[in-house]
Amino acid sequence: MSRIFLTAVIVLMATMxxxxxxxxxxxxxxxxxxxxxxxxxxxxxxxxxALVWQKQGKLRLSLDRADLWDERKALDLSTFxxxxxxxxVRANNYDSAHKLGDAPYDxxxxxxxxxxxxxxxxxxxxGNVVSNxxxxxTALNTVKFAxxxxxxxxxxxxxxxxYFSFENMPKNAPxxxxxxxxxxxxxxxxxxxxxxxxxxxGLGTLGYAKGTVTKGIQTxxxxxxTAQGAYFEVKIQWKKFPNGNLIGCWxxxxxxxxxxxxxxxxxxxxxxxxxxKKWWQNFxxxxxxxxxxxxxxxxxxxxxxxxxxxxxxxxxAITLQAVWTADNGSLPPWKGDFHNDLNTQLSYWPVYTSNHxxxxxxxxxxLWNNKTVSEKYTQQYFGVKGLNVPxxxxxxxxxxxxxxxxxxxxTVSAWCAQHLYWQWKYSMxxxxxxxxxxxxxHDAAVYLxxxxxxxxxxxxxxxxxxxxxxxxxxxxxxxDWTNFxxxxxxxxxxxxxxxxxxxxxxxxxxxxxxxxTQLPELNTxxxxxxxxxxxxxxxxxxxxxxxMAIYPxxxxxxxxxxxWEIIQxxxxxxxxLGTRAWxxxxxxxxxxxxxxxxxxxxxxxxxxxxxTNFCSPNSFHLNGDQKGGQYSSxxxxxxxxxxxxxxxxxxxxxxxxxxxxxIEIFPAVPxxxxxxxxxxxxxxxxxxxxxxxxxxxxxxxxxxxxxxxILKMKHPFKxxxxxxxxxxxxxxxxxxILSVNMKKGQTxxxxxxxx
Numbered sequence: 001m002s003r004i005f006l007t008a009v010i011v012l013m014a015t016m017x018x019x020x021x022x023x024x025x026x027x028x029x030x031x032x033x034x035x036x037x038x039x040x041x042x043x044x045x046x047x048x049x050a051l052v053w054q055k056q057g058k059l060r061l062s063l064d065r066a067d068l069w070d071e072r073k074a075l076d077l078s079t080f081x082x083x084x085x086x087x088x089v090r091a092n093n094y095d096s097a098h099k100l101g102d103a104p105y106d107x108x109x110x111x112x113x114x115x116x117x118x119x120x121x122x123x124x125x126x127g128n129v130v131s132n133x134x135x136x137x138t139a140l141n142t143v144k145f146a147x148x149x150x151x152x153x154x155x156x157x158x159x160x161x162x163y164f165s166f167e168n169m170p171k172n173a174p175x176x177x178x179x180x181x182x183x184x185x186x187x188x189x190x191x192x193x194x195x196x197x198x199x200x201x202g203l204g205t206l207g208y209a210k211g212t213v214t215k216g217i218q219t220x221x222x223x224x225x226t227a228q229g230a231y232f233e234v235k236i237q238w239k240k241f242p243n244g245n246l247i248g249c250w251x252x253x254x255x256x257x258x259x260x261x262x263x264x265x266x267x268x269x270x271x272x273x274x275x276x277k278k279w280w281q282n283f284x285x286x287x288x289x290x291x292x293x294x295x296x297x298x299x300x301x302x303x304x305x306x307x308x309x310x311x312x313x314x315x316x317a318i319t320l321q322a323v324w325t326a327d328n329g330s331l332p333p334w335k336g337d338f339h340n341d342l343n344t345q346l347s348y349w350p351v352y353t354s355n356h357x358x359x360x361x362x363x364x365x366x367l368w369n370n371k372t373v374s375e376k377y378t379q380q381y382f383g384v385k386g387l388n389v390p391x392x393x394x395x396x397x398x399x400x401x402x403x404x405x406x407x408x409x410x411t412v413s414a415w416c417a418q419h420l421y422w423q424w425k426y427s428m429x430x431x432x433x434x435x436x437x438x439x440x441x442h443d444a445a446v447y448l449x450x451x452x453x454x455x456x457x458x459x460x461x462x463x464x465x466x467x468x469x470x471x472x473x474x475x476x477x478x479x480d481w482t483n484f485x486x487x488x489x490x491x492x493x494x495x496x497x498x499x500x501x502x503x504x505x506x507x508x509x510x511x512x513x514x515x516x517t518q519l520p521e522l523n524t525x526x527x528x529x530x531x532x533x534x535x536x537x538x539x540x541x542x543x544x545x546x547x548m549a550i551y552p553x554x555x556x557x558x559x560x561x562x563x564w565e566i567i568q569x570x571x572x573x574x575x576x577l578g579t580r581a582w583x584x585x586x587x588x589x590x591x592x593x594x595x596x597x598x599x600x601x602x603x604x605x606x607x608x609x610x611x612t613n614f615c616s617p618n619s620f621h622l623n624g625d626q627k628g629g630q631y632s633s634x635x636x637x638x639x640x641x642x643x644x645x646x647x648x649x650x651x652x653x654x655x656x657x658x659x660x661x662x663i664e665i666f667p668a669v670p671x672x673x674x675x676x677x678x679x680x681x682x683x684x685x686x687x688x689x690x691x692x693x694x695x696x697x698x699x700x701x702x703x704x705x706x707x708x709x710i711l712k713m714k715h716p717f718k719x720x721x722x723x724x725x726x727x728x729x730x731x732x733x734x735x736x737i738l739s740v741n742m743k744k745g746q747t748x749x750x751x752x753x754x755x
Contacts, residue, residue, distance in 0.1 A: 020285040020679070021137040022305075026298045028134040028618060033143065037062055037327040038197065038639045039616045041134045041141045043155045043162070046312030046362065048252060049323025050155060050162055052141050058120040059143070060182070061153065061164070062327035063234060065116055065252040066316045070206060070227050071394055074108035075401035076100070082382045082451075085404065085477075086462045094474035101404035102472060105335075109205040110227065111394045113336030115325040116252045117222055117234045118182040121151075125170070126177070136305045138280050155309075156272060157279035161260065163271040165247045176246050179236050181220040183211055185329060192330035198623075198638035200331030221258065233258035239265055247271070283308045287355040287680040289651060292673050293604065296651060299611040302619035303648035307350065310641070311359040316395055317366035318347040320640045324620075333638035338366075341391045341406040341467045342543065345415050346585060346642035349552065349592075349649035352426040353656060355682040364423055367416055368436055370397025371443075374413070378447055381408060386447025387440065388413040403472040405465035410451060413444040414488035418552065421495045425658075428686040428707040430502075438499045445496035445512060448489055459518040461485055466531050466545045482532045483522055484545040490519055491553045522549055522556075528570025537573060540581035542634070544589045551592045554659050558597050559714075559735070567597045580633045583623045584614030585643030587631075591650030600654065600668040607650050610643065619644065655691070658684035662712035662737050665691050665701055685709055687742075701750040708744035712737050719753030 033054035034040045040051035040062065049064040080100045088094050127146030134141050143151040153164040169176050189204035211224035222234040235258035238248030247270060251258050263270050284304075291297050310322035319336050320343055326332040338344055344363060351360035367374075371387065374397055378388045381399070390399035392407035401407055417440055423429075424437040452459045463477050466484040470476035481489075497512035522529065527536040531546045547570060549555040556563040571594070579586070587610040594603035611619075613627050621643035625632040655678050657664045663683040669676055676693040683689055686706040692699050698716040705711065714737050722730055725748045731739040740748065 020288050021281065022284065022301045024135070024137075026301045027136055028302065030132045030617070032129050033059065033132055034618065036195075036616075038620055038622065038637065039618050041132065042306065042309060042324055042618060042620070043134075043139060043141060043153065044309035044323040045155045045157050045160070046310060046315035046323070048155050048160050048162060049309070049325075050153070051324055051327060052143075052153060055118075055120070057122075057124065058180075059123045059151065059177075060327075061119045061162075061250075062324075063116045063118060063162070063250065063252055064323050064325045065232065065254060066319075066323050067254055067395060068114040068116055068226075068232055068252070068325075069395040070110040070112050070114060071230075071396055071398070072110040072227050073398060074104035074110060075399055076104070077377070077380050077399065081380070082408075082410070082462070089463060089474060089477045089479075092474065097404060097474075098472070101407070102402050105392070105400055105402040105407070109201055109331055111335070111337075111398070111400055112200070112206075112331050113319060113321070113325055113395075114226065114232075115184055115203075115327055115332070116232060117184060117224075118327060119164075119236060119250060120180045120182055121166075121177040122180075123151075123177060127170075136301055137284060138277055139305070139309060154276065157276045157283075159272065160251055162250045163248070164250075165245065167245045169244050176240065176244060178246075179220065179238060179248060179250075181213060181222055181234065181236060183213060183222055183224070186211065186224065186226075189329055193328040195328060196636050197326065197328065198333040198636060199326055199328055200333070200335060202330055205331070230255055235260055237263065239263050241265060280308065283356075285680075287682070288678065289655065289681075290675075290677045291651065291654075292675055293608070295611050296604065296607050299607070299615070299619060300648055300651045303350070303644050304354065306619070306641070306644060307354075307356065307359055307648070311351075311362045313358060313361035313365060315362055317344055317363045318641060318645075319344075320642075322641055324639070326639070333640065335400070337400060338393045338395070339391070340389055340393060340412050340416060341409060342545075342585070343640060343642040345419065345552075346589065346646040346649075348419055348645070350645050350652060352422050353649065353652040353658075353681050353683070355680050355688065357423060357427055357682075360419065360423055363419055364436065367420070368440065371440065373397035375443070382410070382447070382451055384447060384450035386445075386450050387443035388447050388451075389416050403468070403476075405472070405476045406467040409465060409467070409485075410461050410463065411448070411485045411488040411492075413447060414492040417441045417444045417492060417495065421499070422684075424499070425684040426682050426686060428709070433499060433502060438503055441492070441496050441499050442508075445492055445515075448492055449515060452489075454518070457518070458520050459489075459515065461489075464532070466543075468543045469531055469541060469545065478532045478535075480533050481520060481523070482546070483529050484548055486519065486522060487548040487553050487555055490516065490522075490549075490555060493519070522566075524566050524569075526569060527573040528566050528568070537577065540577045540579060542581055542583045542586050544586065544593065547593055551589075551596045551653070554596070556596075557660050564597075571597060571599065571602075579631050582632045583634055583643070584610055584621045584625075585623070585640075585646055587614065588621075588643050588646035588650050592646070592653045595650065595653035595668040596657070596659075598668050600670045603650065603654060603668055604670045604673075607647060610647055614643065621647075652681065656681050656683060656689060662714055663687065663689070664714040665689070666693060666698055666716045667714075669693065671696075685711065687711055697752060699752050702747065703742075703750075704747040705742035705744060708742055708746070711740045711742050713740075714738075715750060717750065717752050720750050721753050722748060722750050724748035 040053035043050040051062040131144040147170040155162040186208040189202035219237045392402045420437040464485040466482035493516040497509040501509040591606040622637040624634040624636040674696040679690040688704040690702040
């Protein structure tokens, strides 16, 4: 480890528990530098990001910042609205929708996420790379060369500064490598990369003025004008130690001068390493998961690492690529935007069970900060009051267009609202409930009430869709409910009633409950859940939108015989249709679906397939099957993150589930996983839970009530004993669920009775 960075590590290790730190055997390790940006070592702190790789023989750091956006509008909502779309669909003339709704997204390069720049070092004199390792516990990337030289780099966890160093330079080296700033061609490069990554046109299509690079003795600064008077700046600085070693740092700023603190080389820790290390230790100690499948275990740790690197409460929500925008001279895949038709939602699935509610705040805060913009969009496009959220949206909340069935879908806010609901249910934070969860969910329900219509005593949407069924065809619209929209509407009205009742708004709660009864039943047949009435899923499809009622909404419960039959029939139909049209995220989502149906082995297999076939060597989800189409006909490689984070939740769903007011421990653990454990996972009701399964037998469950309340638990024991509370206080309900009234801060332990 680097002497420059890690002077204080020994002290920290002595004073902080390391039991939760990832085992070093799961570190990302190679004997070379990646030669593609989407295989690079990823570093980040939610706002800044870097990819460490090699380009044309030089060590390259691709530099990124989460809020670098070109916000110019391409979509003109003064030209059409939802009523126009309904009229076009009913008239069977959809040309105007394509021209006005999705053509701007396809034909105009903005709005879009922007990459910042890159930094390169000449490394020929250092010899071959012999080791390239990303330490998951500390987010430190260390590259060792045959000459003995060591390169270290990391992005500080709490300060928007990246650091780098070279040590042990060979004595005969002509000079220590100094950083070169590589700027993107924003003013005349019009052609995008043809690298099968779904990249857009060249960055030059944005037409910016040429940026200015200013070089000092030990600094480089870059000022890049963008659009509408905006700009960003990159700054790099470095200093040499008396022994010839080098230390440097960099930053990216938006609409302000990029400044860096003076590197005080007299300090033992000029980079603030102890505070960085402490942040990551606190991150990993939040929860741990241990499963015997090494492929799943390593991928899980990589996903949790990426969560820590990509999310902070004060940073933008996770976009398609978060802080790792494509470094190939092109607009990023799908403009690197916020896709609320699954991508943002899946990206935050794991934060709740993993006890990382703080990381989930970035999505909550982004939705909340854009609430006023979303309300204006709702009024303008849908013509009603209330709150809907664009399905494809910019940093500042403006709709971007695209396939309008989903880019401006009628139930987007319902799916977004689930995350505010979850944030409340997993935290039981009454202040959050009153200040954000209730207002957001209430306003989304008001919109849904206003946009729906009554026919024969039942409530319907004017138009319904199911992402991404029938893609961008007029037939993607339905004049009856899809199960996707209907499931979300059922969830939203039920959630609105619950948060109203929790705020002692009883009459309002009754109102939403009455509206819930006006919704029709989910449409099913012998194939299980259909796409829409009269239309079963008849071909392999990437998006699991028809099955929202199973997961993530949990409207169907496999413990109820009628629901069990629907779930099993759904699985049989999906298996019959196969996976040829699936993307990577389809497999990670399917793992949670299978787990909810107690299909443990099938769930674990989905996770293994995702990890081995749909990820880059650095663990990035590349959407397509990277083994030539073994499981899917999709073989392209656009990097997006939602599949990664859905994978992590798929692991959680094997171990702990919160459903319909009760929790379930080890609900879907494969039979051959003899030794499984987790520590400090979180359930709805704000219960912190640890559990162990040893030699194939569940042995212990430890539960702490963070806020207090009624714990209802379906446990895995045949017989049990309880510690920390008299056994008489544990009530056993007819369904086999245990019920305990726990006090705030109270801990109880259930152990196997072995009878």
